[in-house]
Amino acid sequence: AQTVTQSQPEMSVQEAETVTLSCTYDTSESNYYLFWYKQPPSRQMILVIRQEAYKQQNATENRFSVNFQKAAKSFSLKISDSQLGDTAMYFCAFITSGTYKYIFGTGTRLKVLA
Amino acid sequence: GAVVSQHPSWVICKSGTSVKIECRSLDFQATTMFWYRQFPKQSLMLMATSNEGSKATYEQGVEKDKFLINHASLTLSTLTVTSAHPEDSSFYICSARDQILAGLTNEQFFGPGTRLTVL
Numbered sequence: 001a002q003t004v005t006q007s008q009p010e011m012s013v014q015e016a017e018t019v020t021l022s023c024t025y026d027t028s029e030s031n032y033y034l035f036w037y038k039q040p041p042s043r044q045m046i047l048v049i050r051q052e053a054y055k056q057q058n059a060t061e062n063r064f065s066v067n068f069q070k071a072a073k074s075f076s077l078k079i080s081d082s083q084l085g086d087t088a089m090y091f092c093a094f095i096t097s098g099t100y101k102y103i104f105g106t107g108t109r110l111k112v113l114a
Numbered sequence: 115g116a117v118v119s120q121h122p123s124w125v126i127c128k129s130g131t132s133v134k135i136e137c138r139s140l141d142f143q144a145t146t147m148f149w150y151r152q153f154p155k156q157s158l159m160l161m162a163t164s165n166e167g168s169k170a171t172y173e174q175g176v177e178k179d180k181f182l183i184n185h186a187s188l189t190l191s192t193l194t195v196t197s198a199h200p201e202d203s204s205f206y207i208c209s210a211r212d213q214i215l216a217g218l219t220n221e222q223f224f225g226p227g228t229r230l231t232v233l
Binding site (some may be wrong): 033078091 | 118147148152155157158160163205207209211219220221222224226227
């Protein structure tokens, strides 16, 4: 079975500091995609960053970057220079190229403190 | 960018009535849409996959006669909660695949969600 695990239910970080959210996944597939989504209090799901498994280079989007370790099946999200607006629920998600279904982790609630 | 809307954003209904929720892709065509349910402080649970012009595929444990899904066009899918009961109260989210972009990114675009409260 394909699973996504987020082991940190809640985290907090001081404004302007850096925080890393962890995510591990399990699959026997070789071709897949990984995502981090942010869900703020409005509950609108917002794509933060995306990584294709076949790419060795870690994806980066402004203050957000990932550490993709394919052999370890790990996909952590690093948020640099944390801002109050980063306060949200963060979900790690996984999809294989052969299916259209996302598999979501249980989420990490991040609170950025002023 | 790809925008998905949902209507209504929130609805309150009496027990035993039916409620219809619409999911629209505003600027792209979506052959496949998805319906999720989310309980407070929990993750998204996939309920069903909606395919344009064909029957929806339901996840295990989801009652297809209770949650009717229709995907009549490339831009609209509807979820009807029939004979709603208080335990159906939840946040329902749809997402859609852009049939052109999906081949490149496999990304789904999410609607803003619908909060259903059944009294």
